[in-house]
Amino acid sequence: MTIKSMRDALNEALHHEFERDPLVFLIGEDVGGFEKDGQPVEIGGVFGVSKGLYRKYGRKRVIDTPISEAAIIGAASGAALCGMRPIAEIMFADLTAVCFDQIVNQIAKFRYMFGGQCACPVVIRMTTGGGRNAGAQHSQTFYPIFTSFPGLKIAVPSNAYDAKGLLISAIRDEDPVLFFEPKVLYTEKCEVPDEAYAIPFGEAAMPREGEDVTLVAFGQSVNWAVQAADELRKTRGIRCDVIDPRTPSPLDEETILESVAATGRLVVIDESPPRCGLTADIAALVADKGFRDLKAPIKTVTAPHTPVPQARELERAYLPNPRRIIAAVEEVLA
Amino acid sequence: MDHDDLLGAYRRLRLLREFEERTRVEFQTGQIAGFTHLYAGMEAIAVGVCEHLTDEDRIISTHRGHGHCLAKGCDPAAMMLELWGSTDGLCRGKGGTMHIADFSRGMLGANAVVGAGAPIAVGAALASLMTGGTWVAVSFVGDGGTNIGSVYEAMNLAVVLQLPKIFVIEDNGWGEMTPIANATGNRDLAARAAAMGMPAVAVDGVDFFAVHAAAGEAIARARRGGGPSTLVASAPRFYGHHEGDPQLYRSREEIADLRRREDCLPRFIERVTTEGSLTAAELAAVDADIARIMDDAVAKAKAGPRPVPGDVFDHVYARYR
Numbered sequence A: 001m002t003i004k005s006m007r008d009a010l011n012e013a014l015h016h017e018f019e020r021d022p023l024v025f026l027i028g029e030d031v032g033g034f035e036k037d038g039q040p041v042e043i044g045g046v047f048g049v050s051k052g053l054y055r056k057y058g059r060k061r062v063i064d065t066p067i068s069e070a071a072i073i074g075a076a077s078g079a080a081l082c083g084m085r086p087i088a089e090i091m092f093a094d095l096t097a098v099c100f101d102q103i104v105n106q107i108a109k110f111r112y113m114f115g116g117q118c119a120c121p122v123v124i125r126m127t128t129g130g131g132r133n134a135g136a137q138h139s140q141t142f143y144p145i146f147t148s149f150p151g152l153k154i155a156v157p158s159n160a161y162d163a164k165g166l167l168i169s170a171i172r173d174e175d176p177v178l179f180f181e182p183k184v185l186y187t188e189k190c191e192v193p194d195e196a197y198a199i200p201f202g203e204a205a206m207p208r209e210g211e212d213v214t215l216v217a218f219g220q221s222v223n224w225a226v227q228a229a230d231e232l233r234k235t236r237g238i239r240c241d242v243i244d245p246r247t248p249s250p251l252d253e254e255t256i257l258e259s260v261a262a263t264g265r266l267v268v269i270d271e272s273p274p275r276c277g278l279t280a281d282i283a284a285l286v287a288d289k290g291f292r293d294l295k296a297p298i299k300t301v302t303a304p305h306t307p308v309p310q311a312r313e314l315e316r317a318y319l320p321n322p323r324r325i326i327a328a329v330e331e332v333l334a
Numbered sequence B: 001m002d003h004d005d006l007l008g009a010y011r012r013l014r015l016l017r018e019f020e021e022r023t024r025v026e027f028q029t030g031q032i033a034g035f036t037h038l039y040a041g042m043e044a045i046a047v048g049v050c051e052h053l054t055d056e057d058r059i060i061s062t063h064r065g066h067g068h069c070l071a072k073g074c075d076p077a078a079m080m081l082e083l084w085g086s087t088d089g090l091c092r093g094k095g096g097t098m099h100i101a102d103f104s105r106g107m108l109g110a111n112a113v114v115g116a117g118a119p120i121a122v123g124a125a126l127a128s129l130m131t132g133g134t135w136v137a138v139s140f141v142g143d144g145g146t147n148i149g150s151v152y153e154a155m156n157l158a159v160v161l162q163l164p165k166i167f168v169i170e171d172n173g174w175g176e177m178t179p180i181a182n183a184t185g186n187r188d189l190a191a192r193a194a195a196m197g198m199p200a201v202a203v204d205g206v207d208f209f210a211v212h213a214a215a216g217e218a219i220a221r222a223r224r225g226g227g228p229s230t231l232v233a234s235a236p237r238f239y240g241h242h243e244g245d246p247q248l249y250r251s252r253e254e255i256a257d258l259r260r261r262e263d264c265l266p267r268f269i270e271r272v273t274t275e276g277s278l279t280a281a282e283l284a285a286v287d288a289d290i291a292r293i294m295d296d297a298v299a300k301a302k303a304g305p306r307p308v309p310g311d312v313f314d315h316v317y318a319r320y321r
């Protein structure tokens, strides 16, 4: 057990799975490297997540592509239909818009539309979310919209430990998985075992436990929720359950409903805009199946219904933060 | 080109270069946020093309957009303010480095999604045709960006509709960290465009005069109803893909060598001074003026008004109901 960054934890997961299964391969822009004067020059991904793979496995299994997202995802899905275990990388979640058809009309539908004849075990890895002043076209989350598509599984890790275990599960899964890596968390560290381990999908984590209020958060919002919970406990003696579903699809409804049954109060947090998103989804779940347990109206903490602005002050104002979560908790306790 | 045109072209080339050199310095001091892609090395392309354009002509740029903006006449101080995220920036701090636009100058935006500009510029050319306009539309795309399928959809549509549209392909040999040989099956980018059914030429993008001549021809053809063209111009990227890129994929010597051998500014200077069309004193006066303009731009950016949280909500819709 050592302290590792999310970047290194993901990298280890890729190495484990490349080693375990020769059918696993990686395809995407700048993921591998190239040969120069007969010598390998490694790129290893623009965020460094795939480092070492090209040196070890070469271009046969670490395929650098042209900037052609539709072709990358199409190729990954076709190979998966023929028995391969592709991991495709899209540099920013925003850019899945360029290959949306391949993901939502093709990959998501194959098993069902073809009557269960085939599997399409593709993993599509991508960076997600704000916090780096990357502007309107490179800061979106996109996991809510994909969560709405039956046939896709969605994972959004909030720490290095989960990132490794969830990616291993994703690669071993028989179904297509969209794997969202919050880009500001790549350098965040925690204890991560050296060996391979799989975290099952559909099982929430609970980084904090308490009986007063339930906080449900996704991706980097989990860290804000934990900070808020710690602050509330220290200064006010308020105890929160913090639930990180880890996989918005399949969703661990049980853990959320059980927690709300105990606390009677719910705050849902995500950095995506409020409409048709995960906060609305969880609020609807609890309103539908846990209404009688509620002692106060549900509150959500989200980004506003605007694109992501670029300037530092504006992005800071856009994203949720512990202060806003604390204010929401105070409201549900009032 | 007459004396004033030449002096104007030099002025623009120098402005583009100095803007990037200053941006680089200021980025390193932590003043500028976001993924910042510098155009240094490729100035002769933007200037060679845009010297033919008026404010009415439309262009669409890329993630590496500062040069196109300046060549199209955007105010350097207003651009610097945007890099700083000030409300006095061209996009009020909402866009930042990858999204600078100035519609009053026919600059329809830098674009952070690779290849996205080509179809949009086809629409600008379509509007010109439909309204009997006299303007042309130009899209810029990198060599890497030519592997986005919609670039070819845009080319084909422009040919089918015979639109006043110029596709400028900027070939710097790299897409982020990947060399073109690993990403592009047919290295002859002009042939790929020509296969769509339009005139396409390749020129040395370090040579301002070569770009200027070829762009002039394509733009004149578009203006007289002769349909779209493609111009491929090759020029080096002096710095990393974005600021902060350690460039482990190419050697220091290689980069220094590029600067020594393939710099559009000394090339331009050598030609005009040898011909005797511009004097060293005239060029020095321009340099001094540009240095002053950049000092002023940076000073304005540093003192620019900052956005307040409520600004997040402006400009999402014209009216929301």
Ligand SMILES: Cc1ncc(C[n+]2csc(CCOP(=O)(O)OP(=O)(O)O)c2C)c(N)n1
Binding pocket: A029, A067, A069, A091, A095, A098, B063, B064, B112, B113, B114, B115, B141, B142, B143, B144, B145, B146, B172, B174, B175, B176, B237, B241
């Ligand atoms: C559709 C899309 N895919 C990937 C990216 C990430 N990306 C940004 S710039 C770039 C390289 C572009 O190369 P090129 O078009 O040659 O332009 P250059 O950077 O060399 O000027 C990539 C892959 C993106 N912004 N958009």
